[in-house]
C-alpha cells in the first residue's frame with residue numbers, strides 16, 4: 001500500500017466526517033499527501049535518482065550462524081506447511097545502527113532449489129511488506145479475525161518463487177534505526193542504498209541464492225523503490241565488472257511512476273467512474289498544474305480538489321467498489337475466512353497478530369524492545385526528503401539492459417489507477433509487439449494486456465483494487481507465474 005501516515009502533518013486536512021475511525025482512514029490520507037506536498041511546496045527534492053550520487057561503500061558483514069538462528073520453526077496459530085520460513089534482522093548500516101527486518105518463505109515443496117528468488121516491497125512511503133504483501137496479499141498465510149491464528153493462502157506466490165519480504169526503510173514495521181535523526185532524513189535515495197546493502201548481506205547469509213535468478217516486485221510507492229533498487233544493482237554490477245546480483249527483471253503494480261501523468265490519470269479515473277461530476281473534473285483539468293515544477297495552484301484548482309475530496313473520502317479509494325471496515329473488533333473465534341473475499345477489516349487482525357509478544361518472538365522480530373508498536377504504516381518516519389518526479393528514465397535503463405519489465409494494474413483502484421499507468425507508459429512511445437487483448441484464467445477474462453517492443457509488458461487485473469493479490473489472488477498468481485516464466489499472458493481460454 002501507499003500512504004504515508006504521519007509524514008506530512010502540515011499537508012492538507014482531509015474531510016473524514018462519514019468515515020469509520022479506522023487505520024484505513026489514515027491510509028487514505030497517505031499517498032494523496034505526498035502528491036499534494038509535491039504540488040504545493042518545494043521542500044522535497046524531485047530530481048532524477050542516480051546511484052552514482054550515493055555512498056559507494058557497501059559493507060558486507062559476517063553472517064555466520066545467522067541463517068540457522070533465523071529459522072522459524074512454526075508461527076503461533078499456524079497450520080502445517082511444507083516449506084521453510086526464516087525471519088530476522090540484517091544490519092544495513094553499522095555506524096548508525098540501522099537494521100532491516102525480513103521474512104522469507106521458501107518455495108513450496110522440493111522446487112525451492114530451481115525456482116527464482118523474488119523480493120516484494122510495499123510502498124507508502126512508510127508501509128510494511130509484512131502487513132500487506134506477506135499477511136494480506138501474496139504471502140503463504142492470512143490472519144483470522146481472532147488476531148491469533150493463521151490460515152493458508154492457496155494462491156501464495158511461493159508456489160512460483162522463493163519469496164522475500166522486506167520492511168523498508170528504517171522506521172517501517174520491525175525495521176529500525178538507533179539514530180533517530182534517520183527518521184527525518186530519509187527518502188528515495190537512502191532507501192535504495194539501504195535496500196541494496198540489505199540484499200548483498202542477505203545473500204551472504206543465504207549463499208545458495210547468490211547466483212539465482214532474481215526478480216523485484218512491488219506495488220504503489222514501491223513503483224519508486226523497485227526501479228531504484230534495480231538501477232542500484234545494475235550500477236554496482238557494472239562498477240564491479242561482474243554479476244554481484246543476478247537481476248533478471250522487475251514487476252510493479254498500481255505503481256507511482258510519473259507524478260504528472262499519475263495525477264492527471266487519477267482525476268480522469270474519478271470522472272470516468274462517476275465518482276466526481278464532469279464540471280469539477282473539467283475545472284481540475286483546466287486550472288491545476290500537475291507538472292513537476294509547479295509549487296502553487298490557483299484557487300480554482302484548490303477549490304475543485306476540495307470538492308473531489310468530499311466525494312472520494314467516503315469510499316475506499318484503493319478499491320472503489322469495496323465495502324468499508326465498520327467493526328474492527330477481533331472475534332473470540334475466527335470468522336469464516338475466504339481468501340477470495342477480502343475482509344476489509346484484515347488490517348486490524350494483522351495488527352493484533354504482529355503485536356503479540358509470542359509472535360514477535362517466533363519471528364525473531366523486535367529484538368531491541370522498541371518503544372512503539374508495530375504499525376502497518378509507519379508513525380515514526382517524520383519526513384521524506386527526496387522523491388523523484390518520474391522513474392521513467394530508470395525503467396528505460398532497465399529495459400535497455402535486456403531485463404524484463406512488467407507493469408500491472410488492478411482496474412478498480414482509484415489512487416494509482418489504470419488511467420494513470422497507461423498515461424505514464426504512453427510517454428515512452430514504445431512500438432507495440434502484441435496488440436491489446438483480453439487474457440484468460442479459468443475461461444474468465446483475467447484482465448487485458450499489451451506487449452511493447454523493448455521488453456515491456458502491461459497487464460490489467462480485472463476486479464482488483466490497489467492491492468491486486470488481496471482482491472484477485474488467483475489472477476495475481478497467474479500473472480506472476482507468466483512474468484517469472486517469461487511467457488505472454490494467454491490470449492484465449494484454450495491455453
Ligand SMILES: *[C@@H]1O[C@H](CO)[C@@H](O)[C@H](O)[C@H]1NC(C)=O
Pocket residue numbers: 055057058059093094095096179182
Ligand atoms: C550510515 O548512515 C549514516 C546516517 O545515518 C550516514 O551518514 C553514513 O554515510 C552511512 N554509512 C554508509 C556506509 O552508508
Ligand SMILES: *[C@@H]1O[C@H](CO)[C@@H](O)[C@H](O)[C@H]1NC(C)=O
Pocket residue numbers: 091093094096097098099178368
Ligand atoms: C541498536 O541498539 C541496540 C541497543 O543498544 C543494540 O542491541 C543493537 O544491536 C543496535 N542495532 C544495530 C543495528 O547496531
Ligand SMILES: *[C@@H]1O[C@H](CO)[C@@H](O)[C@H](O)[C@H]1NC(C)=O
Pocket residue numbers: 291292293
Ligand atoms: C522544470 O524545470 C526544469 C529546470 O529547472 C526545466 O528544464 C523544465 O523544462 C521544467 N519543466 C516544466 C514542465 O516546466
Ligand SMILES: *[C@@H]1O[C@H](CO)[C@@H](O)[C@H](O)[C@H]1NC(C)=O
Pocket residue numbers: 326327328329
Ligand atoms: C467493539 O468493542 C468495543 C469495546 O468492547 C465496544 O464498545 C464496541 O461497541 C464494539 N464495536 C462493535 C461495532 O461491535
Ligand SMILES: *[C@@H]1O[C@H](CO)[C@@H](O)[C@H](O)[C@H]1NC(C)=O
Pocket residue numbers: 367368369
Ligand atoms: C526485551 O524484553 C524481553 C521481555 O520483556 C526481555 O526478556 C529481553 O531481555 C529484552 N531485551 C532487551 C534487548 O532489552
Ligand SMILES: *[C@@H]1O[C@H](CO)[C@@H](O)[C@H](O)[C@H]1NC(C)=O
Pocket residue numbers: 173174355360366369370371372373374375
Ligand atoms: C517491541 O516490544 C515492546 C515490548 O518489549 C513493545 O512494547 C513494543 O510495542 C514492540 N514494538 C514493536 C515495533 O514491535
Ligand SMILES: *[C@@H]1O[C@H](CO)[C@@H](O)[C@H](O)[C@H]1NC(C)=O
Pocket residue numbers: 396399400401402403453454455
Ligand atoms: C530489450 O532487451 C534487449 C536484450 O535482450 C536489448 O538488446 C534491447 O535494446 C532492449 N530494448 C529496449 C527498447 O531497451
Ligand SMILES: *[C@@H]1O[C@H](CO)[C@@H](O)[C@H](O)[C@H]1NC(C)=O
Pocket residue numbers: 488490491492495
Ligand atoms: C495467441 O497466443 C498463441 C500462443 O502464444 C499464439 O500462438 C497465437 O498466435 C495467438 N493468437 C493471436 C490471435 O494473437
